[in-house]
Amino acid sequence: MKTYYYDHSASTPMLPMVIQTMSELMKLHYANPAALHKSGAEAMKLIDRARASISDRMGSEPGEVVFTSGGTESNNLAIKGSVNKVARSSKHIITSAIEHASVFESFRQLETFGIHTTILPVDRQGKIRPEDVANAIRKDTVLVSIMQVNNETGVVQPIREIGQLLGEFPHVRFHVDGVQAVGKVPFSWKEWGVDLYSGSAHKFGGPKGLGFLLVKSGNELSPLLSGGDQEQGTRSGTHNVPGIVAMSQALRLAVESQEARRERMYAIRRRLLHIVGDIPELLFNGVHSDEADGETGAAPHIVNFSYPGMRPEVIIHMLEKHGILVSSQSACSSKSLQPSRVLLAMGQDADRASGSIRISFGDEHTMEDIEILGDRLKRVVAELKPLERNSK
Structure with a gap:
């Protein structure tokens, strides 16, 4: 049967072309991109090209692309990295009741550290009301995190409208979990007022264990991982060169079609x-x-x-x-x-x-x-x- x-x-399922690309790169480019020798430099060039390709498809600048291990890390980095970067003692963050566990549980964890949280309701169709987001903003609000497409129901949230409303609150960062949206529904990085946007390779035909976080220029994050200075100091860890290139190829194929x-x-x-x-x-x-x-x-x-x-x-x-x-x-x-x-x-x-x-x-x-x-x-x-x- x-x-x-x-x-x-x-x-x-991984796209056949992506599997072939990743397999070939694993054979040819095994050097650490941080190494000073020729093989390391060649590996770094591949990463730079992949970063440029992803930024082109997502409408961002290359320097705004941070490579991660997937959607869960991207969401955690966006949320905790934003909260931890703010120096003041009183901090307030906003999300919805229908977010993915990597967002919802991050909020719960931050709540145990004394961060004030607001969990917004949804209607019977699973939609968030943009006015509820705006009404929940306080002077100490530092972040709003709303998913673009719900992973259980497929409901698309009014991200553009929320972003426009948040434009009136420049002290608030807007994070969007786009894991179920990339390659499926439209998104505009430069026009929708989003500051942070999460993506995961294995949701659009790429390999597991790879993802990205778009971070708008000027929005610094406190790193989750201590170590080297990879990803402009935002995300330490040796780059997965074959996986990053494979992810960029999968994203190109998904967005173009x-x-x-x-x-x-x-x-x-x-x-x-x-x-x-x-x-x-x-x-x-x-x-x-x-x-x-x-x-x-x-x-x-x-x-x-x-x-x-x-x-x-x-x-x-x-x-x-x-x-x-x-x-x-x-x-x-x-x-x-x-x-x-x-x-x-x-x-x-x-x-x-x-x-x-x-x-x-x-x-x-x-x-x-x-x-x-x-x-x-x-x-x-x-x-x-x-x-x-x-x-x-």
Whole structure:
């Protein structure tokens, strides 16, 4: 039986061209880029070219790109690096109730150190109200951190509007977790008023363990890691040359084909929403609409629904028997037996928040694949319905 992988939000398959590039570089360029000899200098040139390529695709300057180990480190560096850089004793930070764990738990940790936090609510679709962000600003506010695309529901947040409102508060830095957005929905580094932006390579066809943080010029960060002077002193550690180059190549391929890929995936998403809507036991979570500009509505690659009364791991393993691989919540939280924090924040009850399934797809999927997914999803629901009461 053929296996269909519908867990792109957790990790995307590496692009064949990227695998080849990384493999060749691992054979040829193994010198430390910090070394003074010729091989080290050649490795540093590759890093500089990759940095320039990423900055070009993201609309930033090369000096604004900081290489990290992935989205979690980028988010931690943006948040803690900003807070720790501010000298004054009273500090206030703002985020939302639906953020990824790497943001949400960073806020929780900072709270134990005496940092004042505000967790903003969302509406039943999972959207943040820009006016709530502006109303939460205080004199001692140093940072606002809001994700662009929610990793569970695919809901796109009004980042441009929030950035414009925050322009009236120059003492506040604006961080955006763009991990689920890069290569999927539009973003403008220079026009949207964002100061810090996180990306992760394995979410757009690159290798795991690589990421980047865009840091607007003039916004210094306190390093999380002590050591050498890599990344202009912001992030110590020996550069992963093959991985950085592979990430830059994956980003180039994702951004250059973004518009065409987005239209195709939105068509697939609309068909999947129709299929889910025809199964009475399943309740959709999030935003149905996919706005043409990609700045509001929903991202093209994620659909989330609940089967109230049924534990998600039961559905996941039943679908797996039929060759369908999906997930529940985020990969970081998928082994938790707790209800989805995101769905609870959206006003769903614990029963619905405990039975959510996330389907996320990518370039390899066709409309025919979605029909197969729909057929097997209907089959699994029919098989599980007699067990509904016993699975609670």
